[in-house]
Amino acid sequence: MKHPPARSGRGALRRGAAAASVAALLASGTVALAQAQASAAAGCKVDYTTNDWGTGFTASVTVTNLGDPISGGWTLEWDFAGNQQVTSGWNGTFAQSGKHVTVKSPSWAQTLATNATANPGFQGTYSGTNQAPAQFKLNGTVCTGSAGPTDPPTDPPTDPPPGNRVDNPYAGVKAYVNPEWSAKAAAEPGGSAVSNQPTGVWLDRIAAIQGANGSMGLRAHLDEALDQGAGVVQLVVYDLPGRDCSALASNGELGPDDLDKYKTQFIDPIAGILGDAKYAGLRIVTVVEIDSLPNLITNAGGRPTATPDCDTMKANGNYEKGVAYALQKLGALSNVYNYLDVGHHGWIGWDDNFAPTAQLLATVAQASGSKGNVAGFITNTANYGALQEPYYTINDSVNGTSVRQSKWVDWNRYVDELSYAQAFRQELVKDGFDSGIGMLVDTSRNGWGGANRPTGPGPKTSVDAYVDGSRTDRRIHLGNWCNQAGAGLGERPKAAPAAGIDAYVWMKPPGESDGASKEIPNDEGKGFDRMCDPTYTGNPRNNNNMSGALADAPLSGHWFSAQFQELLKNANPPVR
Ligand code: BGC
Numbered sequence: 001m002k003h004p005p006a007r008s009g010r011g012a013l014r015r016g017a018a019a020a021s022v023a024a025l026l027a028s029g030t031v032a033l034a035q036a037q038a039s040a041a042a043g044c045k046v047d048y049t050t051n052d053w054g055t056g057f058t059a060s061v062t063v064t065n066l067g068d069p070i071s072g073g074w075t076l077e078w079d080f081a082g083n084q085q086v087t088s089g090w091n092g093t094f095a096q097s098g099k100h101v102t103v104k105s106p107s108w109a110q111t112l113a114t115n116a117t118a119n120p121g122f123q124g125t126y127s128g129t130n131q132a133p134a135q136f137k138l139n140g141t142v143c144t145g146s147a148g149p150t151d152p153p154t155d156p157p158t159d160p161p162p163g164n165r166v167d168n169p170y171a172g173v174k175a176y177v178n179p180e181w182s183a184k185a186a187a188e189p190g191g192s193a194v195s196n197q198p199t200g201v202w203l204d205r206i207a208a209i210q211g212a213n214g215s216m217g218l219r220a221h222l223d224e225a226l227d228q229g230a231g232v233v234q235l236v237v238y239d240l241p242g243r244d245c246s247a248l249a250s251n252g253e254l255g256p257d258d259l260d261k262y263k264t265q266f267i268d269p270i271a272g273i274l275g276d277a278k279y280a281g282l283r284i285v286t287v288v289e290i291d292s293l294p295n296l297i298t299n300a301g302g303r304p305t306a307t308p309d310c311d312t313m314k315a316n317g318n319y320e321k322g323v324a325y326a327l328q329k330l331g332a333l334s335n336v337y338n339y340l341d342v343g344h345h346g347w348i349g350w351d352d353n354f355a356p357t358a359q360l361l362a363t364v365a366q367a368s369g370s371k372g373n374v375a376g377f378i379t380n381t382a383n384y385g386a387l388q389e390p391y392y393t394i395n396d397s398v399n400g401t402s403v404r405q406s407k408w409v410d411w412n413r414y415v416d417e418l419s420y421a422q423a424f425r426q427e428l429v430k431d432g433f434d435s436g437i438g439m440l441v442d443t444s445r446n447g448w449g450g451a452n453r454p455t456g457p458g459p460k461t462s463v464d465a466y467v468d469g470s471r472t473d474r475r476i477h478l479g480n481w482c483n484q485a486g487a488g489l490g491e492r493p494k495a496a497p498a499a500g501i502d503a504y505v506w507m508k509p510p511g512e513s514d515g516a517s518k519e520i521p522n523d524e525g526k527g528f529d530r531m532c533d534p535t536y537t538g539n540p541r542n543n544n545n546m547s548g549a550l551a552d553a554p555l556s557g558h559w560f561s562a563q564f565q566e567l568l569k570n571a572n573p574p575v576r
Contacts, residue, residue, distance in 0.1 A: 046143045084124050374437065378442060485534075
């Protein structure tokens with residue numbers, strides 16, 4: 001996530017290409033279809049919503065099973081009214097022949113309980129009017145919006161209440177300070193000013209559960225949390241098969257097909273420890289597998305930014321299956337709070353990434369047994385997006401030209417993480433998550449203070465001059481993600497700082513590298529990603545800009561003293 005940045009650039013570039021046509025954006029219409037009746041044991045309802053931009057569109061299809069439970073897979077069919085053509089789809093396998101479209105359930109989500117929903121979606125092209133299909137069929141039955149006159153009226157689908165969890169696990173309690181990170185921070189000049197801050201504990205390999213290379217294992221951290229009298233502990237659960245399919249710096253130890261190993265040697269032992277009655281009084285926040293699901297949307301499946309590794313993971317379904325398994329096992333523990341990763345505004349903030357990502361998260365959460373297994377979501381993990389841009393907003397324009405048309409914003413809908421997190425929360429609630437879900441924002445390295453921080457808006461001579469003069473995010477390009485030069489510590493960790501936000505957190509421990517600046521042989525599975533090399537001149541994902549990375553960085557996760565010192569120097573709010 002670190003490193004999701006790579007993805008960001010990709011999103012940006014695509015968006016740039018489609019941009020001109022997007023100008024007139026998107027009325028979105030919902031068509032709930034209700035017609036005459038089919039049979040009592042089979043029934044379905046379909047909500048079909050599109051975002052149109054004149055020649056292309058994205059569609060969200062929410063199908064609710066109103067009949068008996070479906071276990072052997074489902075097939076949804078419709079005929080387009082016009083010349084619509086599906087170009088890529090998600091949460092289902094799409095096939096089109098003429099006007100006829102068939103969507104089959106993904107291998108990892110074959111069941112559809114009574115009143116459960118599936119959320120396939122797709123991107124398509126059209127000309128003329130983008131009229132919704134007149135009729136949908138689920139497993140051959142026409143979706144009429146009811147299961148038949150003989151059935152009692154059905155309530156909308158609901159998830160079980162989230163047990164006896166509190167609404168916000170951060171509220172009113174002290175968060176655990178990782179003594180290992182704390183000691184490294186305190187050993188840096190001036191570091192003791194922040195070394196008492198809570199940071200994430202990363203379970204980034206099987207050996208980390210017991211303690212890799214002499215460091216504390218999971219039990220040691222939990223015992224220490226009890227000793228500290230902490231009320232909440234923050235874990236990052238990060239060892240998915242084929243981990244980090246779009247960047248090399250955080251590739252992991254498990255191969256693309258190692259799902260069983262992931263379940264039995266990673267998730268099961270973690271769940272076993274967290275379930276120990278001794279820890280029942282601790283609230284345990286688990287950030288489940290950053291980067292993974294958003295990568296399936298932006299970097300796979302026919303997108304121009306697809307990578308072979310992400311295509312492999314999309315095809316084998318092991319990200320979805322792994323995350324669903326983790327959510328189910330961890331969600332069964334009533335003191336555990338699962339948070340899923342929603343990337344950051346510079347990655348998922350474009351229209352063609354935003355809704356599809358939310359829908360995929362909803363489908364995977366549902367595949368875990370219940371969306372109630374998810375307490376919330378995190379943005380900006382290990383990224384550098386500013387929390388709030390004080391000197392410009394997405395609604396500003398210069399001589400009638402929207403800032404969305406500037407090179408920096410490049411048609412994104414957001415300029416900062418707080419606005420993105422709050423909007424994404426709404427989208428998730430629309431997709432069926434509980435309205436009580438809360439967001440976390442990783443503010444560990446998004447402060448952008450120091451001498452280069454603007455002190456007011458830029459000149460209104462051109463939209464680019466305005467945005468570049470106003471923005472506090474001083475990256476060379478929004479898609480840069482590795483050890484960014486000029487970054488500073490951001491807001492200190494804080495519970496309930498803003499509407500819809502459970503906490504500002506330091507999930508990525510400041511001072512831990514995002515990736516090595518050159519090839520370093522290692523036994524952690526980590527590759528060399530040139531986005532971490534300061535001499536790299538970039539690729540299409542960051543629009544061929546310099547990487548902006550600091551020199552002489554160690555492997556991801558390893559201590560990077562020079563970076564820590566720079567983060568401290570450029571902190572905003574300033575330290576002390
Ligand atoms: C690395 C992990 C590390 C984490 C926190 C990631 O980039 O891949 O190994 O634990 O950062 O620093």
